[in-house]
Amino acid sequence: MSERFDAWLGIDWSGAKGRYSGIALAECRADGSGPRLIAPEGARWTRGAVAAYLGQRIAAGERLLAGFDFAFGFPWIAGEGYLAGRAQHATDAFALWELIEEASAEAPDFHAGPVVTHEAFAPSYWVSGKQRSGWRNHKRRTETACGAATSTYPETVFKLIGAKQVGKAALAGIRTLRAIRLAAPGHVAVWPFEDADKPAVLAEIYPTLFRRQALGNTAKIKDRATLDTALAALDSGPAQDAPASFSDHDGDALISAAGLRWLDRTGKLFTLPEEAEAQARREGWIVGVS
Template sequence: MPSARMAMSERFDAWIGIDWSGAKGRYSGIALAECRADGSGPRLIAPEGARWTRSAVADYLGGRIAAGERLLAGFDFAFGFPWIAGEGYLAKRVPHIADAFALWELIEQASDDAPDFHAGSLVTHPDFADSYWVSGKQKPDWRNDKRLTETECGAATSTYPETVFKLIGAKQVGKAALAGIRTLRAIRLAAPAHVAVWPFEDADKPTVLAEIYPTLFRRQALGSTAKIKDRATLDNALAALGSGPAQDAPASFSDHDGDALISAAGLRWLGRTGNLFTLPEEAEAQARREGWIVGV
């Protein structure tokens, strides 16, 4: 009988790392890379047009899912919001929202059908507005609420992942999360029998969508959180994750490409170590409500 580790390593046809963007209009921050089960190094996935958009990512993954491929797709954004005992989501303002998928539906409704899965007018919606810091100086009553996985990941990497409620400054992640959640929702609804979103659902369907934090893979591989932008550094990191060198990567590339490439290899490496879909026992209930970064 094959070991659990071997079974997990053979479970997927491809591991896909996705560096994300929540920007509006014309943007170029999305990158995709994949590793295959044969142990070869990751390769960048080129867009059909000039750049990846969120809609193009959803269509691309949907096509591969429809073709019967078994994929683990890791997305670099928060899959949910903080959930606080006695308050639920959004500081008691949505007591009828009891789980992550109901929260997704609220986000979709409040986004006012904005194109390309952008957040649209959500941040001015009465259910959401008071939670967000969108401009000017920080308001005295603004709460820097974070998910448990963000605090645990920060401790593991000596970094400080931002709250999804901060929509100002260079390190903001909230817009990416909002646009990403809308994208995930569309991918899941297009093929519900074939797609699971972990950890809101058990990872028991052919394709699994999971949350990643590329910094975690860089820290694991190189002991550093510095961005990877050149082939030599990347191949050293890949070797530490049991991967062959990157395929067809140029001598230098953007940090978005670097994050996608290291994430694809990192996901495959986690599968081989048996730590892909594990949750700390004491954190499981919280993770099922908020989401969890794989590998934390």
């Protein structure tokens, strides 16, 4: 089989500040072997280290599909655009990214904490206490569709309280994606904002979707036996050099790498529902969601 990519990477993400340990990387190769974890050069992966690592592989000419576990964009509301009309000049996702970068005040390691207090962004966020009057629980269309497919109902990027919050991870992730894309113009495409026609493609993943597909449930994978069962359902060999037990971050990275390769080989990777395509081009879309 002639492959479009040399490697498929699953990346579990974190938007935390300071010393965090929630990022994990794994890859599958085109030879059909099972996924393997990619160890950081230091004690842990940081967002900056991920950007540098992918940049090196892209510069070396590798054909990569990198899947990141965070939202690539914001809800786009007809008649308002992004941020309830407070960003009228941002008419596409990349313009929104520039606004996020500007509001981040050059926080280190792509952290995006300052964004949520910026005048254009703050009114959209629920950051503490009880839900305030007037807060709007807007979700992207892909989150609604993904919820229907998995019965997990991903949170809105604007809710910043509770265990399931995803907003700061998305903001930090968007800053990271922007840097990767700008470092290799002409070599990187961000799907679905751009057609997936470059050597390296960055796409949004939701590991729960792969666990549901492989095992019929959404439980986190933390042991080798469960992982290898899931991998077999995705037409993958067993994991390479994985320990008997590992973190749920490692588990999500490993199943996502295999899931991306499986989606690619089954022709379900870069597809958008026709009725949702225009909105997805502005908001982003989770690969594998129909």
